Amino acid sequence: MKRVIALLLCVVSTASYAAEQAGTIFKQLAPSLYQIRLIDKVSGEKSTIGSGFQITDNGLIATNYHVISGYAQAPQKYQIQYLDDQGNKGELSLESVDVINDLALVKRSVSKPMSFFAIAEQAPIKGEKLFSLGNPHDLGMIVVPGTYNGLKTESFNDKIHFTGSVNSGMSGGPVVNKDSEVVGINVATSGNQIGFLVPHDKLVTLFDGYKTAKPSSIEEQMAAQLKDNQKALFTTLMNSTWEGKALGAAVVPTIDVPFIRCWGESNADKKDALILSAMANCALDENTFIDATFFTSSVEMQFQYMETDKIDDLKFYHLYQRQISRATAGNKATKEDVTEFACHHDLVAPMNMSITNKSILCTRNYKKFPELFDVLYLGLSVDKKKQALISHFTIAGVEQSVATAFTKKFMESVAWK
Known part of the structure; x- marks a missing residue:
């Protein structure tokens, strides 16, 4: 009993110390914290x-790109505004962005040097106690203690796994160590104490x-970042091992990288099913946010194998054809963001492949970033009467040369056993 009481006292003491430390940090840093608001000019x-x-004494402020993305895309519609710890409001200018890592720099006018956050020189160590600051659900600034759990291994672009309650409205807030140095910036949550x-x-x-050179155009800066990111991503994908994996009587590719994850399903347990169907889906575990209706930098590969011995060839063909309409782009975009898909149809039977496909390749262009495209490919096997394979991919925000190389490698990686 005494041991249990001692343990409880230890837990209470630790929690009390953490709360006291969080309060001290908040009191010290509150003057350099802001709520960032996007104000609709008309309403x-x-x-x-x-x-x-x-982050500087002359009013430079760090936040998330997605917090101010509306202004970046439509500056005529919005104003960026800050609210400080004393309730004072003011306008902010947009200075620079990193759309890939969801960061932005904004600036307020100041009449004298102000306090600011120091940025750490070293990354935290695993298990280190950290403190997340922000404005959850418009309830006022708070401090949330949590733990550094290293980098998320399933991401192409680095993200820190933080055990703590990062809630809506805390986006763009700093996460500091015990010395009040910034080691991260709040960006997303998966709930259940996963940030x-x-x-x-x-x-x-x-x-x-x-500091070296302020960008002359935010749009041009974003275009360069998107192109650089897609080059790095697809260079990694193309140079990685593409493994052939059995799916029914077919062989389909998987890419051996930690940030492409695969899932599968079948109806093998449905004994009365007219068609045996097995599906595999592999996708990049992240994308790039442009605005609320426009996402890019996604990769998705889908495969569906079907076979039957219960229905005739014609009925099987008609049921197979119905599956085609389910293929859609893997990323969200609107007609303001992209052109309509333009598609090319062909019958393809490469010399080194055992499968003949009716192939449909569709592309659509980004209106603000004209060197980038979304690509949708659909391959429909046409060489077997009671077996069929649908192979499908979508890649978002790529240049034409990347689209051509990826399509060729994908098509050559699909075959019958």
Whole structure:
């Protein structure tokens, strides 16, 4: 009994110390914390809220790109505004962005030097106690203690796994160590005490670039970042091992990288099913946010194998054809963002392949970033009477040369056993 009481006292003491430390940090840093608001100019009301923190004495503030994305896409519609710890409001200018890592720099006018956050020189160690600051659900600034759990292994672009309650409205807020140094920026949550942070070195890179030369155009800056990211991503994918994996009587590709994850399903347990169907889906575990209706940098590969010995060839063909309409682009976009898909149809039977496909390749162009495209491919096997394979991929935000190379490798990786 005494041991249990001692353990309880230890837990209470630790929790009390953490709360006291969080309170001290908040009191010290509150003047450099802000709520970041996107104000609709016509209605005069808040459209988006997030958090931000000052990183220089002359008013430069870091936040998430997605917090101010509406302004970046439509500056004529919105105004960026801050609210400080004393209730003062003011307008912010957009200075620079990192759309890939979801960061932005905004600036307020100041009449004298102000306090600001120091950025850490070293990354935290696994298990280190951290403190997330932000404005959850428009309830006012708070401090949330949590734990550093290293980088998320399933991401192509680095994200920190943070055990703590990162809630809506805390986006763009700083995460600090016990010395009040910024080691990350709140960016997303998966609930159940699972949060994700942008590592502080991404902010350092953005800040250093801004100090060297402020971008002349946010749109041109975003275009360059999107192109650089897709080149890095698809260079990694194309140079990685493509493994052939059995799916029924077919062989389909999987790419041996940790950030492409695969799932599968079949109806093998349905004894009365007219058609045996097995599906596999492999996808990039992230994408890039442009605005609320436009996402890019996604990769998705889908395969469906079907066979039957219960129905005739014609009925099987008609049921098979119905599956084709289910193929859609893997990313969200609107007609303001992209052109209509233009499609090319062909019958393809490469010399080194055992399968003949009716192939449909569709592309659509980005209106603001004309060198980038979304690509949708659909391959329909046509060489077996009671077996069929649908192979499908979509890749988002790629240049034409990348689309051509990926399509060729994908088609050559699909075959019958």
